[in-house]
Amino acid sequence: MAKGVWIVAEQRNGALRGVSFEIASVARKLADELGEEVCAVLVGSGVEGFAPELAKYGVDKVYVADDAMFADYTTDAYSEAVAKVVKENDASILLLSASVQGKDLSSRLVGKLATGMASDCTDVKIADGKLLAIRPMYAGKCFGEIVVESYPQMASLRPKVFAAVENAKAGAVVKFDAGIAADSLKTKVLETQKDASGKVDLTEADIIVSGGRGMKGPDEYKIIEELADVLGAAVGASRAAVDAGWRPQSDQVGQTGKVVSPNLYIACGISGAIQHLAGMSSSKYIVAINKDAEAPIFAKADYGIVDDLFKIVPEVTAAAKKIL
Amino acid sequence: MNIVACIKQVPDTEAFIKVKADGSGIEEGGIKWVMNPYDEYGVEAALKLKEANGGEVTVVSLGPARIMETIRTALAMGADKGVHITIDGADAYNTAAALAAAIKEINPDVVFCGQRAIDDDSGQVGSVLAEILGIPQITIVTGFEVAGGKVKAIKPIEGAQLVIESSMPCVVTAQKGLNEPRYASLPGIMKAKKKPVDMKDAAALGISVEPKAKIARMTPPPSRAPGKIIEGDDPAAKAAELVKLLREEAKVI
Numbered sequence: 001m002a003k004g005v006w007i008v009a010e011q012r013n014g015a016l017r018g019v020s021f022e023i024a025s026v027a028r029k030l031a032d033e034l035g036e037e038v039c040a041v042l043v044g045s046g047v048e049g050f051a052p053e054l055a056k057y058g059v060d061k062v063y064v065a066d067d068a069m070f071a072d073y074t075t076d077a078y079s080e081a082v083a084k085v086v087k088e089n090d091a092s093i094l095l096l097s098a099s100v101q102g103k104d105l106s107s108r109l110v111g112k113l114a115t116g117m118a119s120d121c122t123d124v125k126i127a128d129g130k131l132l133a134i135r136p137m138y139a140g141k142c143f144g145e146i147v148v149e150s151y152p153q154m155a156s157l158r159p160k161v162f163a164a165v166e167n168a169k170a171g172a173v174v175k176f177d178a179g180i181a182a183d184s185l186k187t188k189v190l191e192t193q194k195d196a197s198g199k200v201d202l203t204e205a206d207i208i209v210s211g212g213r214g215m216k217g218p219d220e221y222k223i224i225e226e227l228a229d230v231l232g233a234a235v236g237a238s239r240a241a242v243d244a245g246w247r248p249q250s251d252q253v254g255q256t257g258k259v260v261s262p263n264l265y266i267a268c269g270i271s272g273a274i275q276h277l278a279g280m281s282s283s284k285y286i287v288a289i290n291k292d293a294e295a296p297i298f299a300k301a302d303y304g305i306v307d308d309l310f311k312i313v314p315e316v317t318a319a320a321k322k323i324l
Numbered sequence: 325m326n327i328v329a330c331i332k333q334v335p336d337t338e339a340f341i342k343v344k345a346d347g348s349g350i351e352e353g354g355i356k357w358v359m360n361p362y363d364e365y366g367v368e369a370a371l372k373l374k375e376a377n378g379g380e381v382t383v384v385s386l387g388p389a390r391i392m393e394t395i396r397t398a399l400a401m402g403a404d405k406g407v408h409i410t411i412d413g414a415d416a417y418n419t420a421a422a423l424a425a426a427i428k429e430i431n432p433d434v435v436f437c438g439q440r441a442i443d444d445d446s447g448q449v450g451s452v453l454a455e456i457l458g459i460p461q462i463t464i465v466t467g468f469e470v471a472g473g474k475v476k477a478i479k480p481i482e483g484a485q486l487v488i489e490s491s492m493p494c495v496v497t498a499q500k501g502l503n504e505p506r507y508a509s510l511p512g513i514m515k516a517k518k519k520p521v522d523m524k525d526a527a528a529l530g531i532s533v534e535p536k537a538k539i540a541r542m543t544p545p546p547s548r549a550p551g552k553i554i555e556g557d558d559p560a561a562k563a564a565e566l567v568k569l570l571r572e573e574a575k576v577i
Binding site: 075076079099100101103104106107108110111112114115116117118119120132135136137138139140141142143144145146147148149150186187188189190191192193194195199200201203204206207231249250252255256257263264274275281284285286287298300301302303304305306307308311312315316318319320322323324 | 335337338341343350361362415416417420442443444445446447448450451452453454455456459460461462463464466476479480481482483484485486487488489490491494500501535536537538539540541542543544545546548549551552553554559560562563564566567568569570571574576577
């Protein structure tokens with residue numbers, strides 16, 4: 001009988017990533033409803049010491065595969081290790097983050113475990129003893145409620161949508177041997193090119209200031225960057241701005257860009273086409289600044305100013321400077 | 325080289341999507357069907373690889389009769405052959421299993437997929453396909469080349485870009501920025517009509533259509549509470565009011 005709510009913790013550059021605590025907290029909530037345990041799988045090199053942090057967020061047991069071959073994430077090594085321990089323990093539910101690594105690893109695990117998964121979920125609950133996962137589909141034009149019939153029931157959770165909630169448990173370490181020959185791995189990381197220093201990735205940012213077609217050109221983004229500086233925010237862009245060459249692809253928020261879930265999303269000169277909304281509608285608060293009162297973004301915004309962004313944005317920066 | 329590109333026909337991104345009254349799916353009448361945008365990057369990458377190394381590009385697609393139009397589009401772009409697998413409805417695992425059964429016979433060096441389809445937005449099939457074929461994967465790539473019998477790809481992660489090397493054969497899933505997909509030329513469209521498309525049936529391939537992940541129900545998106553427009557003529561006053569609301573009401577700054 002499949003039992004236990006399992007998560008795959010994510011670590012990089014010598015620390016657990018915040019998404020690990022988000023998914024641990026969700027697992028804890030589901031496990032308490034089912035009267036089961038939360039188990040985390042932690043794969044890496046020199047990572048055993050991270051177990052107490054996972055314990056803080058409700059993890060009962062931490063299954064650790066610690067080896068030099070896991071120093072860099074590779075799909076092959078990590079998926080084999082996780083699949084082995086999850087199968088041996090007949091997990092009932094398996095959760096990962098829908099982070100970049102989580103998407104790659106969870107999807108490979110669907111294959112290895114021959115199971116089903118709800119990807120990029122914005123809500124999960126227990127219904128009739130089974131996992132019910134809720135996720136956007138068709139760029140968020142509708143939502144699907146997914147039930148996985150096979151075990152483990154897998155779901156990947158959209159980053160920054162679920163809160164990390166402290167709930168101290170034992171976090172007992174159980175070391176396991178993944179049984180992988182290091183020379184059997186078929187991919188390797190040749191190089192890591194870090195983004196410009198000090199730049200927070202959009203998917204990890206708490207606040208994002210974003211500019212769209214209304215910005216008119218690349219130089220005009222200076223006012224967006226100044227506001228972002230004062231707020232400690234990351235800078236985003238709509239597809240129009242990226243396709244026009246004003247901002248890099250990595251700044252694009254939307255259906256063919258990044259999906260972001262910040263606490264605050266300030267959209268400047270962005271009309272709010274459905275494809276853009278697909279990338280930021282999980283934001284907790286949305287502000288729209290646009291001179292077109294009919295712009296669809298205003299229907300989604302919590303606060304809106306219908307005015308010329310070139311007049312408003314510098315004033316917002318000035319007002320923010322006064323109070324922050 | 326034997327090169328495969330998996331493609332899916334999806335509703336156009338501008339399509340108005342309406343959930344059926346009983347929540348069992350979406351209304352398909354009146355939808356404009358297109359090639360999944362991410363798959364276009366995959367087809368383009370396949371064509372570029374063939375142009376550089378010689379060989380053949382086969383596009384493989386699952387779906388009902390209407391997807392033939394999308395297969396012909398890929399052939400018009402320059403793919404050499406198509407495989408159309410008819411299936412009634414499948415989840416990610418079964419889709420990948422059906423694709424794998426057809427692809428195994430082709431014995432490819434590289435299999436391109438789009439990083440996800442813009443209808444279900446699941447992003448699983450490419451990876452499950454790689455697992456079933458027993459080959460490595462590099463997903464969501466913005467750069468790709470073959471050198472010295474290995475694949476080298478650029479993969480953006482949070483805060484960085486990875487350069488990843490893989491042995492061949494492998495599956496690569498394409499992200500926006502990988503290339504600029506070409507438009508089908510008129511001569512290309514004419515040639516496409518004569519290119520061979522193999523028809524296969526999923527059941528005949530031994531693929532189960534019983535999904536492991538079921539959509540119990542579809543619903544319209546959750547609504548947000550109506551927002552507040554900050555009125556007035558003075559930009560400075562409106563900006564100050566916005567900052568005050570964000571600080572004191574929303575508590576996000």
